[in-house]
Amino acid sequence: MTLYDLELSGNCYKIRLFAALAGIKLEREPVDLPGGAHKRSPFIDLNPWGQVPVLTDGDLVLRDSQAILVYLARQHGGHQWWPDAAAHQGEIMQWLSTAANEIHNGPNIARLVDKFGYPRDKARALEVSDQILPLIDQHLSEHDWLALGRPTIADCAMFPYIAVGWEGGVSLEPYPAIRAWIDRIKALPGYLAMPGID
Amino acid sequence: MTLYDLELSGNCYKIRLFAALAGIKLEREPVDLPGGAHKRSPFIDLNPWGQVPVLTDGDLVLRDSQAILVYLARQHGGHQWWPDAAAHQGEIMQWLSTAANEIHNGPNIARLVDKFGYPRDKARALEVSDQILPLIDQHLSEHDWLALGRPTIADCAMFPYIAVGWEGGVSLEPYPAIRAWIDRIKALPGYLAMPGID
Numbered sequence: 001m002t003l004y005d006l007e008l009s010g011n012c013y014k015i016r017l018f019a020a021l022a023g024i025k026l027e028r029e030p031v032d033l034p035g036g037a038h039k040r041s042p043f044i045d046l047n048p049w050g051q052v053p054v055l056t057d058g059d060l061v062l063r064d065s066q067a068i069l070v071y072l073a074r075q076h077g078g079h080q081w082w083p084d085a086a087a088h089q090g091e092i093m094q095w096l097s098t099a100a101n102e103i104h105n106g107p108n109i110a111r112l113v114d115k116f117g118y119p120r121d122k123a124r125a126l127e128v129s130d131q132i133l134p135l136i137d138q139h140l141s142e143h144d145w146l147a148l149g150r151p152t153i154a155d156c157a158m159f160p161y162i163a164v165g166w167e168g169g170v171s172l173e174p175y176p177a178i179r180a181w182i183d184r185i186k187a188l189p190g191y192l193a194m195p196g197i198d
Numbered sequence: 199m200t201l202y203d204l205e206l207s208g209n210c211y212k213i214r215l216f217a218a219l220a221g222i223k224l225e226r227e228p229v230d231l232p233g234g235a236h237k238r239s240p241f242i243d244l245n246p247w248g249q250v251p252v253l254t255d256g257d258l259v260l261r262d263s264q265a266i267l268v269y270l271a272r273q274h275g276g277h278q279w280w281p282d283a284a285a286h287q288g289e290i291m292q293w294l295s296t297a298a299n300e301i302h303n304g305p306n307i308a309r310l311v312d313k314f315g316y317p318r319d320k321a322r323a324l325e326v327s328d329q330i331l332p333l334i335d336q337h338l339s340e341h342d343w344l345a346l347g348r349p350t351i352a353d354c355a356m357f358p359y360i361a362v363g364w365e366g367g368v369s370l371e372p373y374p375a376i377r378a379w380i381d382r383i384k385a386l387p388g389y390l391a392m393p394g395i396d
Contacts (some may be wrong), residue, residue: 049333060285064292071288087258090269094262096291100298121319135247 001076002027003068004043004054009033010108010160011065012053013194014099018069018156020192022077026055066096069153081153091147095154099161102132108161110168122168129170133178136162140177144184151188159185164196199274200225201266202241202252207231208306208358209263210251211392212297216267216354218390220275224253264294267351279351289345293352297359300330306359308366320366327368331376334360338375342382349386357383362394 003019005012005028019026031037031052038050047054047063054061055068057075062068073082082092106129112118113125136158139146146154163182165172172179185191201217203210203226217224229235229250236248245252245261252259253266255273260266271280280290304327310316311323334356337344344352361380363370370377383389 048336060288062288062292064295066295067288067291070291071284074284074287086269086272089272090258090260090265093265093268093294094260096295097262097264097298100295101302104299105303121322124319138246 001025001055001057002029004029004031004046004052004056006031006033006052008195009052010111010164010194011051013160014065014156015053015055015068015072016194017159017192018072018077018081018153020190021151021156021188022073022081023190024072024076066100066157069096069157073153077153080150083148083152088148092152092154095146096157098132098136099157102128103158103161106132106161107165107168107170110170111161111164112168114168125168126170129165133162133170133172133175137175137177140181144181146181151185155181155185160194164194167196199223199253199255200227202227202229202244202250202254204229204231204250206393207250208309208362208392209249211358212263212354213251213253213266213270214392215357215390216270216275216279216351219349219354219386219388220271220279221388222270222274264298264355267294267355271351275351278348281346281350286346290350290352293344294355296330296334297355300326301356301359304330304359305363305366305368308368309359309362310366312366324367327363331360331368331370331373335373335375338379342379344379349383353379353383358392362392365394 003015003026031043033052037043038052044050046061049063051063053065053068054063062071070082083089106125109120109125110122110129113120113122143149145151146158162178201210201213201224229241231250235241236250242248244259247261249261251263251266252261260269268280281287304323307318307323308320308327311318311320341347343349344356360376
């Protein structure tokens with residue numbers, strides 16, 4: 001299995017983190033995004049969307065970090081990370097959507113503006129962050145993990161951009177339950193950091 | 199099972215459409231969003247996020263349209279809509295993320311601005327639409343359905359805001375393969391429309 005990867009991408013880090021926690025071996029193939037390699041052959045033939053991460057496993061090619069998490073967990077990770085029951089999949093899915101929508105539009109965009117100079121609406125990204133983080137903090141004040149009372153791919157999908165949000169000016173100071181959850185994730189066996197997470 | 203519902207919401211319509219196609223019976227409980235009912239008890243106790251749709255099935259309470267699709271398909275819909283194999287779940291998940299991210303940030307936001315007066319960046323929503331729709335059109339020029347060569351919850355998640363995007367000024371005129379896919383969905387047994395889709 002090969003992960004087409006960018007060290008500074010939180011979306012790629014979701015996959016590296018999950019693979020490390022679940023003991024899944026991945027080859028890493030760095031993609032030179034600053035050099036534009038994601039918009040050229042051969043990468044663009046693999047993923048016409050021109051985005052990392054991409055996972056290949058034999059003939060299978062998958063884009064999108066949430067899709068890769070679901071595949072890896074189901075194929076190689078075990079039911080503790082992505083269970084079989086409909087209600088459990090639904091519970092986790094809520095957070096995969098939140099990662100793709102609010103966490104992307106909030107902390108991720110704020111960081112893209114501040115750290116990489118993307119021309120996006122920073123004020124709106126902070127507004128989204130200010131709406132979503134209190135709801136997550138409230139949830140985590142009553143639950144150790146986002147779903148099912150144990151670490152799942154929901155935590156792997158949500159963790160990266162929340163944890164590096166400070167690089168976009170999104171402070172976790174008002175959110176003690178989120179900070180405690182971050183510490184619990186960092187204490188998991190096999191945990192792996194990314195740049196921007198101490 | 200009860201769907202807390204808003205007739206004009208494409209996210210709620212995803213669920214109504216899927217239930218109709220899969221022959222799943224839902225009670226509909228309208229939520230008075232213009233009157234602010236989604237921000238008050240009793241709805242806010244059910245979903246602290248203050249958003250529709252919400253599905254209840256016995257003790258289970260789920261927010262988020264993609265999560266509800268996964269749950270309904272797995273519990274009540276059958277494997278043709280959300281299959282068991284890891285690679286197949288991954289293939290569909292790619293589109294559930296696209297629905298939560300690009301389709302939300304593109305056609306959905308454009309429509310919220312034009313139809314409901316939301317204070318959002320319409321130009322950015324059109325930019326996102328202009329980036330994503332050609333990629334979807336290209337994919338559909340080679341595939342009748344978004345995933346697995348057959349209708350799945352991927353189509354139900356992607357269809358609503360693409361089909362009503364014209365209410366936000368997002369034209370499908372340049373995208374013949376998307377228009378043909380829309381016609382295929384409309385021809386499915388059990389198909390149900392929403393306001394804004396003829």
